[in-house]
Amino acid sequence: MDTSKVLTPCSLLMLLALSSTATVEEESPEFWRSQARQTLQAALNRNTNTNVAKNIVLFLGDGMGITTYTAARILKGQMQNQSGEETVMTMDTFPYVGLAKTYSIDFQIPDSAATATAYLCGVKTNLNTIGVSAAARNGVCKSQKGNEVTSILKWAKDAGKAVGIVTTTRVQHATPATSYAHSASRKWYSDADLPASAKSANCTDIASQLLSNTDIDVIIGGGRKYMTPRGTRDPEYPLDYSSRGKRKDGRHLIQEWQSMKAGKVARYVWNKTDFDAVDHEKTDYLMALFEPGDLRFDVDRDPHMDPSIAETTEKAIRILSKNSKGFFLLVEGGRIDQAHHAGRGSMALHEAVALDHAVAKALELTNEKETLTVVTADHSHPFVINGYPFRGNSILGKSPLWAKDMLPFTTLMYGNGPGHKMVGGKRPDIRQVDTKTNGYVQLAAVPMESDTHGGEDVVILARGPMAHLLQGVHEQSYIPHAMAYAACVGADRTHCATNRAHAVAGATLMAAFSKAVPPLGSTLAMSLSVAMVAILN
Ligand SMILES: *[C@@H]1O[C@H](CO)[C@@H](O)[C@H](O)[C@H]1NC(C)=O
Ligand SMILES: *[C@@H]1O[C@H](CO)[C@@H](O)[C@H](O)[C@H]1NC(C)=O
Ligand SMILES: *[C@@H]1O[C@H](CO)[C@@H](O)[C@H](O)[C@H]1NC(C)=O
Ligand SMILES: [Zn+2]
Numbered sequence: 001m002d003t004s005k006v007l008t009p010c011s012l013l014m015l016l017a018l019s020s021t022a023t024v025e026e027e028s029p030e031f032w033r034s035q036a037r038q039t040l041q042a043a044l045n046r047n048t049n050t051n052v053a054k055n056i057v058l059f060l061g062d063g064m065g066i067t068t069y070t071a072a073r074i075l076k077g078q079m080q081n082q083s084g085e086e087t088v089m090t091m092d093t094f095p096y097v098g099l100a101k102t103y104s105i106d107f108q109i110p111d112s113a114a115t116a117t118a119y120l121c122g123v124k125t126n127l128n129t130i131g132v133s134a135a136a137r138n139g140v141c142k143s144q145k146g147n148e149v150t151s152i153l154k155w156a157k158d159a160g161k162a163v164g165i166v167t168t169t170r171v172q173h174a175t176p177a178t179s180y181a182h183s184a185s186r187k188w189y190s191d192a193d194l195p196a197s198a199k200s201a202n203c204t205d206i207a208s209q210l211l212s213n214t215d216i217d218v219i220i221g222g223g224r225k226y227m228t229p230r231g232t233r234d235p236e237y238p239l240d241y242s243s244r245g246k247r248k249d250g251r252h253l254i255q256e257w258q259s260m261k262a263g264k265v266a267r268y269v270w271n272k273t274d275f276d277a278v279d280h281e282k283t284d285y286l287m288a289l290f291e292p293g294d295l296r297f298d299v300d301r302d303p304h305m306d307p308s309i310a311e312t313t314e315k316a317i318r319i320l321s322k323n324s325k326g327f328f329l330l331v332e333g334g335r336i337d338q339a340h341h342a343g344r345g346s347m348a349l350h351e352a353v354a355l356d357h358a359v360a361k362a363l364e365l366t367n368e369k370e371t372l373t374v375v376t377a378d379h380s381h382p383f384v385i386n387g388y389p390f391r392g393n394s395i396l397g398k399s400p401l402w403a404k405d406m407l408p409f410t411t412l413m414y415g416n417g418p419g420h421k422m423v424g425g426k427r428p429d430i431r432q433v434d435t436k437t438n439g440y441v442q443l444a445a446v447p448m449e450s451d452t453h454g455g456e457d458v459v460i461l462a463r464g465p466m467a468h469l470l471q472g473v474h475e476q477s478y479i480p481h482a483m484a485y486a487a488c489v490g491a492d493r494t495h496c497a498t499n500r501a502h503a504v505a506g507a508t509l510m511a512a513f514s515k516a517v518p519p520l521g522s523t524l525a526m527s528l529s530v531a532m533v534a535i536l537n
Pocket of ligand 3: 235270271273274
């Protein structure tokens with residue numbers, strides 16, 4: 001072994017001192033002071049935006065924990081040949097930041113179904129269940145009845161707004177599904193996935209609920225195979241058996257959807273040529289399903305067949321924003337999570353960078369005065385950024401500091417997952433290994449076929465009307481209530497009497513109520529509310 005390469009923390013610090021990577025400007029105190037002055041001035045100049053949010057765009061990075069967020073920022077900068085650490089992602093520019101506690105009713109570390117029920121329906125629930133309260137039991141159809149809870153997508157639709165879902169997974173996957181479905185199991189994608197007990201208790205599959213519940217204007221993602229009768233050949237992979245239709249009930253949900261929308265311009269597309277040809281001005285409804293299941297990872301995507309998440313976000317916003325009452329759009333970067341489960345840090349980060357491009361596109365197409373944009377995650381992963389890599393070291397690279405076993409290690413590692421490996425009782429020697437490839441699986445402390453989720457809080461970034469409501473440390477279930485308040489959708493609209501009623505009148509109303517009346521929701525409170533609204537008008 002070449003021990004001349006071994007660095008102890010002490011020699012590392014000496015080396016750092018000798019070979020500083022700082023640019024000349026960073027060596028000047030004035031550089032940092034002037035940057036701080038600008039940041040301070042921006043904070044001082046910021047006026048609280050108390051407009052009513054006409055539009056809401058909710059970006060959800062599935063599995064995008066804080067370490068993923070930081071590492072993706074560095075990768076994004078390094079992809080532009082910057083050092084990376086100082087890079088400003090589009091999400092970084094959001095003025096308001098909060099944290100969400102992600103635990104589910106039954107688990108300290110949650111899944112994407114329970115968390116989606118929290119940040120979309122405003123109610124914490126049990127693992128694996130979507131759009132139902134915790135009174136429903138995981139996988140028990142009977143327990144679902146009467147325990148359904150609705151999502152902010154429905155509240156927005158009920159208020160006359162246009163609504164859409166954009167995802168990189170199948171549209172029946174936990175995150176998008178929770179915006180429109182109620183299911184004691186997130187795995188009931190098609191009727192073929194329903195156990196006999198669930199069928200006999202009249203539970204329905206998630207794909208069929210895409211048609212039967214809220215009328216969704218724009219549906220973009222993957223998941224064709226859950227929509228067509230068993231054995232239906234896939235248009236893109238006609239010879240691949242696993243891509244064929246799954247439904248046992250013989251229903252063709254894509255055709256049904258098209259006939260349901262008769263009289264409107266409803267377009268179904270499955271490839272980029274047709275997608276690009278969709279004229280947003282002339283289209284009322286769009287269903288775009290680009291793969292039989294989940295979409296490909298962004299770095300594996302064929303740009304001639306499938307659009308990027310920035311492109312799908314753009315199309316959705318262009319169609320939805322024709323509604324004069326505004327819109328609600330959920331955009332999910334759904335495969336950050338799947339890459340992490342596979343222990344592929346690089347892939348996860350590239351997915352997060354692609355999501356940031358979609359955020360940038362949305363900001364370009366909307367106005368901060370009237371659009372509340374929120375970026376958050378459902379849960380984290382046991383993903384760490386560790387060692388003492390030099391400034392500008394590839395985030396996908398190795399620490400110059402070797403461990404006690406005289407072997408180097410990567411900056412990115414996992415607490416558990418498929419990357420656990422021992423060779424003759426030692427960690428594998430990665431000196432000759434290129435750890436920057438998309439397929440590289442980082443070391444995991446504990447062997448697991450698929451990594452678990454992580455349990456620390458996730459970030460909430462907010463911008464636009466009433467974005468300040470999302471500051472602080474909150475239960476994840478608070479998020480849709482705050483967004484609904486901002487947009488005057490959902491059950492609580494007592495503050496929505498006038499256009500700019502939020503901060504001032506809203507507060508007055510609430511204060512008046514708490515003094516004068518018994519619990520809200522009583523008849524007296526209701527009639528008072530009507531009276532107050534009349535006064536404000
Ligand atoms: C980064 O540097 C490489 C190699 O010098 C170059 O090929 C590439 O175009 C650069 N990329 C950017 C975004 O500047
Ligand atoms: C299921 O639906 C059928 C037809 O509507 C009805 O006869 C039956 O009682 C229902 N079963 C349950 C368990 O609700
Ligand atoms: C895209 O889909 C349309 C409609 O099915 C089809 O006619 C066309 O050939 C497809 N394009 C490609 C490149 O596969
Ligand atoms: Zn997951």
